[in-house]
Amino acid sequence: MARKYDFAAIEEKWQKEWEEKGTFRARDLDESRPKYYVLEMFPYPSGRIHMGHVRNYSIGDVIARYRKMRGANVLHPMGWDAFGLPAENAALKHGTHPAKWTYENIAYMRRQLKRLGLSYDWEREFATCDPEYYKHEQRFFIEMLERGLAYRRKTTVNWCEHCQTVLANEQVEDGRCWRCGEEVIQREMEGWFLKITAYAEELLRDIEKLRGKWPEKVLSMQINWIGRSEGAEIRFPLEDLPEEIVVFTTRPDTLYGVTFISLSPEHPLARKLAAREEALLREFEAFVEETRRERRRIEEGLAEKKGLFLKAYAKHPLTGERLPVFAANFVLMEYGTGAVMAVPAHDQRDFEFAKKYGLPITVVIRPEDQELDPETMEAAYEEPGIMVNSGPFTGLPSKEGKKKIVAYLEEKGLGKPRVTYRLRDWGVSRQRYWGCPIPVIYCPKCGVVPEKIENLPVKLPLEAELDEKGRSPLPRLKSFVETTCPRCGGPARRETDTFDTFVESSWYFARFACPHAEEPLEKDKVSYWLPVDQYIGGIEHAILHLLYARFFTKALRDLGYLDLDEPFERLLTQGMVLKETYRCPKHGWLYPEEVSPEGTCLKEGCGARVEVGRFEKMSKSKCNVVDPGEMINRYGADAVRLFILFAAPPERDLEWSDQGLEGAYRFLQRVFRLVDENLEDLRAARPYDGPQERLPEALKALRRKTHQTIQKVTQDIEERYHFNTAIAAIMELVNLFSETLNKAPKEGPFWEVMRETTEAILLLLSPMAPHLCEELWQTLGKEGLIADAPWPSYDEAALKEEVINIVVQVNGKVRDQLKVPAGAGEEEIRELALASERVRRHLEGKEIKKVIFVPGRLINFVAR
Template sequence: MAEDKTIKEERYNPAEVEARWQGRWSESRLFDVDEDPAKPKYYLLEMFPYPSGRIHMGHMRVYSIGDALARLKRMRGFNVLHPMGWDAFGMPAENAAIAHHTHPAKWTYENIAYMRGQLKKLGFSYDWRRELATCDPSYYRWEQLVFIKMWEKGLVYRKKSLVNWCAKCQTVLANEQVEDGKCWRCDSEAQKKQMHGYFFRITDYVQELLDHTEKLPGWPERVLTMQRNWIGKSHGAEIDFPIEGRDEAVKVFTTRADTIFGATFMSLAPEHPMALELAAAAGREAQVKDFIDRVGRQSFADRADDKQKEGVFTGAYCLNPVNGRRMPVYVANFVLMDYGAGAVMAVPTHDQRDFEFAKQYGLELVEVIVGPDGPQGVENMERAFTDYGRLVGSGQFDGMTSDEAKRAIPQWLAEQGLGKLTVNYRLRDWGISRQRYWGAPIPMIHCDKCGLVPARVEDLPVVLPLDAQLPATGGSPLPLLEGWVNTTCPCCQGPARRETDTMDTFVESSWYFARYACPDYVDGPLDPARVDYWMPVDQYVGGIEHAVLHLLYSRFFVKVLRDLGMLKVDEPFLNLLTQGMVIKDGAKMSKSKGNVVDPDDMVARYGADTVRLFSLFAAPPERDLEWSDQGVEGAHRFLGRLWRLGLAVAETPAGERPGPCDGPLGELRRKAHETIKKVTEDTDRFQFNTAIAALMELINQISLVEQDAALADDPRRAAVLREAVEAAVVLISPMAPHIADELWSRLGHAEFLLNVAWPVYDEAALVVAEKEVVFQINGKVRGKRMLPAQSDDEALKQAALADPKVRKFLGEAVVKKVIVVQGRLVNIVI
């Protein structure tokens, strides 16, 4: 081994190494990829970021995971697509622009430029030719085209409806964007408000969306369960309750038709279209309107609060269709239009909310389901009996079980023309209208003569005007831009006005992954040949917080694109990896908590490879990662040890490939091939933490051999060391690519490691000739010896009994039995 102090003492300088290799990768267009039918394709994608201004540690972690996977797959012979872009529209840009007295476009594009530079300094293997920003007209023009095609197909409609409204953000929220009664973005209380808006008919695909959750074995079961629960399929009955004195009926969906004989009043949602109509007819319009207005100002959380059940009598009655009971119709704050038909047949003895409401307003209770102990008696009830049981007081259905009655009663009602068995879904159509400026314009035109008509396809894109000045109080400036709003009707050529609502930004993120396949295509949204080659995404990586919002919408949008003839796949993402959060001091990193670690600072101090390696080593991808300054230091020291060993080995001739060895050299060779096997298997399962741990063990063993003076003159030493070091360099390259390429070059190789085939372990090198076997007497160690690895139990037993140290301790004792643990120990019981 050369003793050149200059070489041995050359310090690892990550800034210099990383800048050099990022430049070489860029010059060689190493990460550019095109379709290649001769290779199996692999589309690896991380959820694209919102250009908020800076990359944070959450980004750092997810992109480190994705880049390691992309590099692994390429080294294993796949043609890998790994793109990057920007989810660039949205309300935060408007809020930031107002706060900083600038324009959302300027703020967004400046952030994109800065964050692009950050990502490039981290060495991620993105094909930057495919970069897209959703705020670019060249992107959203095709989204507008898809919108028009959906309108023509009946998959888009506009109506006035009760929507979720965020007063702070001055915009509508989809149901999925209301979390615990609050705006998902700003955490303000959401309110209900009547507004016109556009809706996507996601409910047309509800059963397919549900069925296809069974066709996604590569998704976490937790995410699939969340989607199934949000879709919320329930089997029940749709029942008509005739309104007294009118030719109308209140339509109800219930999963407990077996309790209908106990229904004593009707509860309507405050938003129910009949609420004010019935009240007006009964002369109670003022009281009911006052209640509805007050409830409209309540948050979802208040309405769902068990302590806040309120109602008002409309003055109207409906008739129970099974027994003719006269039932007062109330408006109740806890009934929501989002479920069923916005009306609930109230059975106070068998539903706890109805029980509490009935007690509060002095309404009738009738017991119709009994358990094994028989009737409780309504006078004895302290709570509703909500279990299944047998029917009583239910006419011809008495004695039936709840399960039997849930089928029999709707069948009887169907014969009377008053009901039917049916299926209900919690999922509602996707409201995509936003009353904000910084979004894709909805390509519709209002004409007094022709009504609501789509823009002409040849006039797309409808470009968002960049000369708009945002009001300091919030809200959209678009309705005030007469030069933009006023246009010509594409049908009659008369005066008309553009739609001033913009699209929900989740529309842009529902198809960006397909556009990455052909971002330069100008003849339509998607190039059939290229998108057919790349789609679906083979591995998607991102946070579980998008389980319902983004992932469900993307699945819907892909099915729409398929039915429009633009795609051939049914699902966008074959496999999904949901990484955990980065936490510090027990809490998620956030500015408000003051526990943010800046990736730029970490990279400047330790280098990108260190931060990437720590992100992958500190926890399995699906678990939360607890930030540790000591852990980062440890990762940096490990790379320093690899650096020193790599340079030391690089100074020796390459020589021939090593053959079979014994002693420490044989153990090192075996360890190198065991590590190849383990890293391969662990990275296949995304267990980068255990793969890196195995590499650390290998480096430890390399160090021991490299420092062993007794091996200095062994002619096999240099070849065994080189094989082990080169294996370590190749194996670590997906996780720490800069230092790996530098050492690979220093070791005499000309090619980039990304173009080197992933190593294959040698089965023969894994064979263990001897194993150390421990000898025990009554569980206490009395000796140990290296024995042939293939020794059977009898041979191990005899070796133990013959061992001099064992014989000394045995003396004249009687051996009762001998326990053999193959290849590990022999315990002699005396």
């Protein structure tokens, strides 16, 4: 009697077996086989996994299992990105502690992940909120501080009032907090920074090492964010004052067109100039405050350009002209030097400013075929061209003029070539509780003193009580704040800011190589395992996490912990999981079960016509989430995995379909039945290993298809990660297996060929549906686990088609198809094509001018 496909029992059985046998335990320093490190971006323990997690981890699991079957020593770890604001906010909401909330969530999500049958080495698991993890992070910071890679300064920061914390530039999206969406304001605060700008050029240069292995979109985003600009630094002396204004410009060819100087309101000289008169200082301070409020609109180009004349003049370095000095709201301290040589004829912002304040406009660049008149210009001419009104440089093309002016300035001591970057140092101070404490002490006698290495970790005090307004409790916790100076032993105070949580995720991949080591990183193990061979995660991390991780790798290299330049060899950015949405005009977003088959709202007997929206990213707010646990209960983990891998290529967005999941489940049921119902005969047979020509036609066709499928699935996984087409090929093979089972005579080598195909199907399918394949592998009487079995290889002889299809074209249009012997040459195929009635009809009355022959594919007659 045939068995039932009891996926729940099968999956539980094999998950237990893998765990007990340590099937997926990575072996450190195993030189007998190649290593392969596959890593998915580790999750934040929010409480439940979602379908985006399932997709990410299923992709990684196929790659890990495939590499293991190809003979690699695979490291496939899992951990938890556990610090951060959501845990703090959730703890406040539920009246608990962030630590309790986080560790309970980790326990629940671990059980969920294990139900998916993912091939993780769970012995390497850690959470970033473990003191045993973050004590090493504190050590890295102290060493960066000693090397000048970490520093503290006062600066204008992005502040989220809702989250009550500072945000890095990369965490502000369209003027809003990346996490909560509230509008960001500007504040002046002291904070800690990591000097990522020290690596700007290397970060940019090493992008070339990643080409062809990382998505071009990610590389372009990083190039734009780093924002390299080549130009010149030019000095403008101030009239009647000892100071000079230093500007950076990418257009030194426009130097003769400078008619005024613009300073950022945050520039130290701006305040100094304003402070010479009490009334001007008051006016200046009001201007600074207004600029601060409008900062985001200014950066987005939405605010009106405004300025304040500082009653000072600078001297043009080449012409000696007097240039009025303004504080201007559109000049950013973060770009260049915070000072701009204003050339209104050739910069649109300067043009608008000059028009508003009645300042001169001098043309110094013209197009090759046109003169420009400042009186009639309606906009700045910003393109390169021919230099005019530029003294000895008049007549030079812009490109040549740039070089010559910079060389002249350098020779005269008036300027020099310079490269600047849009990238800014990474502000890592956060004013929230649930994060890694910054290991610094403030002593009234010794100043800023790092904690001693032997005193680490500086533990986050778990007795702290959260503030309902979101403010950190650490400044008010005497037991934490009050301490002794590590240098003089006197009374001192601890730093109460915590690290940005992106610090933890900037090096976790290295710790997986040695998660239980006393030292931060064991050199031999990280040298063996790193870099990560395949990293998988969302493209939303292109600038934040991926750029920080690249920086940290280079910094840890220079601190002597790593011996590599880049952390991730290959990057795959998977698409989102989408589901259609339903919206009622009265009740808003609806769950699918709240919509009737007729398309009306069932909520509270509403009856209104429901609008079926487009497929959107799954989210609770839009009521279009699918619970992975519920799907696993209903269909099994293998079916969920198979559907999510089959529904779309990994880099594309995936549209969720209940029918698609049911189809994946039915396919697995079918595979189970085909093996189970023929088990006695399959077990008794050995895989066929004889010559192809001895087989009858039906078995030849099946064996050929088997080896073609092995070839295709191998290529799809190895070269392209096209799991969807790999699964489609396996499905085609299963169809032919079933057809052959029903139609071919069950004699001679029949069951041997069927056994060979069965084993191939199970081996090829096992990375996607591992539980079912382990079960059927065992029932076939195979020794050992399929997870440990070698990947199948294909027989070149079996791949060869005996008869192939040749397309026949006349003037590029298909007119017939021929079945010809696989070895047929051009002459034979030409004769057969010309014998075709369909082809002759289209050649009638025409002369064949040319014949194009593509072996194995087509023949095309060009006729007139």
